[in-house]
Every structure is written in C-alpha cells, then in structure tokens.
Amino acid sequence: MSNTIKIAKWEIKRNLKNKSFIISLFITPILFLAFFLLGNLANSDEDQSVTTVYVNDKLNILPALQEAVQLHNLPFKLQKTGIAEDKIEDLLKNRENTAYLFIGEQSLTDGVVPVYTSDVISPMFANQIQLLAEPLKALQLEQLGLSKNQLAAISKGIVFEQSTVSEISKTEGGGRETEKILERIVPGAFASIILLSIVFSGMMIFQSASQEKKDKIAEIILSSVTPKDLMQGKIIGYFLLGMLQVVVFFIFIIPIVLWKIDVPIFHYLFVPHLFLFIGIALLGYLLFSSIFVGIGATMADIYTAGNFQGLVILLPFLSFVFVGPVLTDLSGLWAQIGTYLPFTSPAVLILRLSILEEWPWAEIVISLAILIISVWIFMKLAGKIFKVGILMYGKNATPKEIWTWIRQ
Numbered sequence: 001m002s003n004t005i006k007i008a009k010w011e012i013k014r015n016l017k018n019k020s021f022i023i024s025l026f027i028t029p030i031l032f033l034a035f036f037l038l039g040n041l042a043n044s045d046e047d048q049s050v051t052t053v054y055v056n057d058k059l060n061i062l063p064a065l066q067e068a069v070q071l072h073n074l075p076f077k078l079q080k081t082g083i084a085e086d087k088i089e090d091l092l093k094n095r096e097n098t099a100y101l102f103i104g105e106q107s108l109t110d111g112v113v114p115v116y117t118s119d120v121i122s123p124m125f126a127n128q129i130q131l132l133a134e135p136l137k138a139l140q141l142e143q144l145g146l147s148k149n150q151l152a153a154i155s156k157g158i159v160f161e162q163s164t165v166s167e168i169s170k171t172e173g174g175g176r177e178t179e180k181i182l183e184r185i186v187p188g189a190f191a192s193i194i195l196l197s198i199v200f201s202g203m204m205i206f207q208s209a210s211q212e213k214k215d216k217i218a219e220i221i222l223s224s225v226t227p228k229d230l231m232q233g234k235i236i237g238y239f240l241l242g243m244l245q246v247v248v249f250f251i252f253i254i255p256i257v258l259w260k261i262d263v264p265i266f267h268y269l270f271v272p273h274l275f276l277f278i279g280i281a282l283l284g285y286l287l288f289s290s291i292f293v294g295i296g297a298t299m300a301d302i303y304t305a306g307n308f309q310g311l312v313i314l315l316p317f318l319s320f321v322f323v324g325p326v327l328t329d330l331s332g333l334w335a336q337i338g339t340y341l342p343f344t345s346p347a348v349l350i351l352r353l354s355i356l357e358e359w360p361w362a363e364i365v366i367s368l369a370i371l372i373i374s375v376w377i378f379m380k381l382a383g384k385i386f387k388v389g390i391l392m393y394g395k396n397a398t399p400k401e402i403w404t405w406i407r408q
Contacts, residue, residue, distance in 0.1 A: 003225040007233020008240065011208070015241055025245055029252035051097045051125055054081040058104035064135035072131045075122070088116050096120040099129070108140045179268070180357070186268040188354025191277030193249065195346055198242030198285040199316050205238050205293045212390075227387040235289045242285070277350060283368070284346025286375045288316050294382030297389035298397035319347035330356055339367045342374035381406055 015021040053076050055062055062080055069076045081100075083091055088100045098118040107113045113136065115129060122128075212221070221230055257265060295312045322344055325334035330352055338348035345367050353359060388405045389397055397405075 003229040004232045004236065007221075007225060007230055008237035011234055011237030012240055015204075015237075021241075025248055028245070029249045032249075033252055033256065049097055049122055050075045050077050051099060051122055052077045052079060053099045053101060054079050054083065054091065056081055056083065056085065056100070056102045056104075059108070059139065061103060061135055061139055064138070065132055068132055068135055072128075074128050074131060076128070085114065092116060092118045097122060099125065103136070107136065108143065111140075182263065182268040183271045183273075184354050184356075186265060187271060187274040187277045188350050190269055190274070191281045191350050192347070192354075194243075194246050194278060195281035195284050195350065197245045197249065198239055198281070199288050201238045201242030201245060203288075203292055203313065203316075204241070205234050205289055205296060208234060208238075208296065222390070227390060228383055230390070231293050231383060231386045234293055235286070238289065239285060273353075277353070280346050280349050280368070280371075283371045283375055287342060287346075287371065287378060290375065290378045290382040291315065294378075294385040294389070297386045298392075298402060315343050319344040322348050323351065326351055327355075331360065336363065339363055340370055342371055345371050384408065 055065065055078055057080055062078065066078055068074075069078060081091075083100075085102045091100060092098055095118045097120065099121065100116040102114045113133075117125065225233075254265065291312060319338065322334055322338035325332065326338060326348055329335060335348065335352060338344045339352065340363075341348075349364070349367055353364070384406050385402055388408075389402075
C-alpha cells in the first residue's frame, strides 16, 4: 500500500508541475465565467437602452404614468412636452429609442392613444407601452362616477385559475415541494460535476500509461514497484487530481452563483442523500479509470490508437444517448436499461434521482450492486491487462491478444 501511495503522490506532483495541466485546471472555470459574464453584459446593455418617451399630457395624468413605469420597472424616461402632434417629425428625426405620446380627451373617448416612435426602437417597446394603459383605464372609469371600491374591483379584473385534483392536495405544501425539488437537484448537479471532472481526469490515465510505455519509463518504475501498485497509484492519483479540478471550479463558480441566484445553495447541498450521489459518481470513476488504465497499457502510442481503443475512450459518453429517452419517461424501459447498464448507470442514475419525486429503491439497489460488481470485475481484468501490456512495445495489442492475457 505504501508503494501505491508513493505512485499516487508522484503522479500528482508530476502533473502539478505540468504547464498543460495547470492551464486546463483553470481554463474551464475561466471559460465558464467568461461566457456567463458576457451573457450578463449583453443583458445589461439591453437593460440600459432606456427609451425616452415624450408625453403631450392634456389630462394631467403624467404622475400616474410615472408610477406605472416604476411599478413595472419599465426602461422608460417620461418627459412632458408641449410639442403638437403635427410637429413630431422634427422631434423624432435622427433619434434612437425615442417615442411621443399624445394624451387628450379623445384618447379616453376612443380608447386609442397615438404613439409615434423613432425608426430605431427596442423590439420590446410595443409590448411594454401597453402597461401604461392601466392609469388611463382608471381615469376613464373614474369619469363614469364610480366609487373607489368599484374602481378597485373593476381594475382587478377576473382570472380563471385552473388546478388539477392532484394539485389541490399539494397547495398548502407548495413551499415544501419546492424545497424537496432543490434538495434533489442541487446535490445531483454537484455529483454530476464531480463525475464529469474525475472521469475526464481518469481519461488522463489513458494518456499517462501509453506515454510511459513510449518513453520506457514504465520499465524503470516497475523495477521498484509491482504492476498492481503502479495501476492503483495511478487511479488514486488521478482521482485526487480530478477532485482538485472540482475544488478549483467551485471556488470560481459558487460566489457567482450565490451572487446571481437567491437560493441558499449550501442549505440544499448538504443533505443526507448527497453521499449517495457522490458514491455513485465515485463508482463511475473507478469503473472508467480501471478500463482506461488497462487499455492505455495496450497502446504503443496514444496517437496510434486502433479502432478498439478508440471505442473504449467513448464509453463514458454512451450515457448521452439515454438523456433524451430518460427525460421523456423517467421510469420507462430506456431509463431502466440505462440504470442497469454499468457504463451508463452513474450518469443515468444521478439524472433520474435528481428529478424523480419518489425514488425506485429496488432499481437503485440493483443498479448499485451491478455497478460495484462491475468495478470489481474490471479492476481484476485491468490488472491482468496492465501487467502484460505495460511492458509490450512496438505495436498496439489486438483484442485477441488482450483476451489471451485475461485468460492467463
């Protein structure tokens, strides 16, 4: 075990001194932040495009219009003007985001307010300006001699609110339902990021094993440790490197999420079933890392990977095939197949448990049992393949040769 730890430490130190690894360690969260901030910058630019609205107010309703602008948070700057309706062309010509309203007695009588805009105007303006109809409607009703209570009742309107039978029983517990959803989604998202990060770092084992063969470093290392220690050390080392990537990612991302989303992330993250999600992610890593370290040892060079080795690299992405069918029917046939198939089980299981209200514990137990047995089997197989393959030079091993090593 001491040799395994030494190999793990050596892999960690070697990668931490590698410029490519250091760049990849920070490039993912930086790119995420860059796209996030660029998107927010674009949205803020749109929010800052305030439309100047000149109002020729013959009814002294401008204060009520300004209250409506503040109430609905409209990007309008209202300005009173005495310019006549037939002189507005000079006002709007060669301007952007500018509008003119003429509000008089005729507006109340006909129910139509003339609106003139510049050629360049926000595409949302036509919908936003309709919100200013509320004060005019109130004034129109007030002139009919209605009381304040009558005005309030008419202004409120009548809404048909639909609820299904199943929703009626959930009405009082709506807040708790939201909490339950977040208690599944937040740990599920956390485990998904862990799974993705450590699986990608596990793919680095593939490159590490083949590179050490090419440089003939493996012979030197194996003079001091056993192939089993070398394989296990690589798996542990790259697991810790993957967790380091997760830590760096969250150091960058969590402050932004807490700033932008008014949800107590940590309250919903640290729940009891978080350990189940993380356990599934770790089992997924152990499965794929054992496959990668074994297959990596069968290659003379990573750049000369054969069709067989290339297909093995794609195994972690097989779960993406099930995403669509699973989201369509979380308890359907495809969802169950993806749950029981070892190569797709980690991702599909995390996805289903993050969305399902009631967990199918029988399927979970069976899936975890299959996954654990698969990890044990592939660890054994990888050990046999790695022991022979790491010392084979000059060519990639064929499936027939690999099968021979397994049977030995």
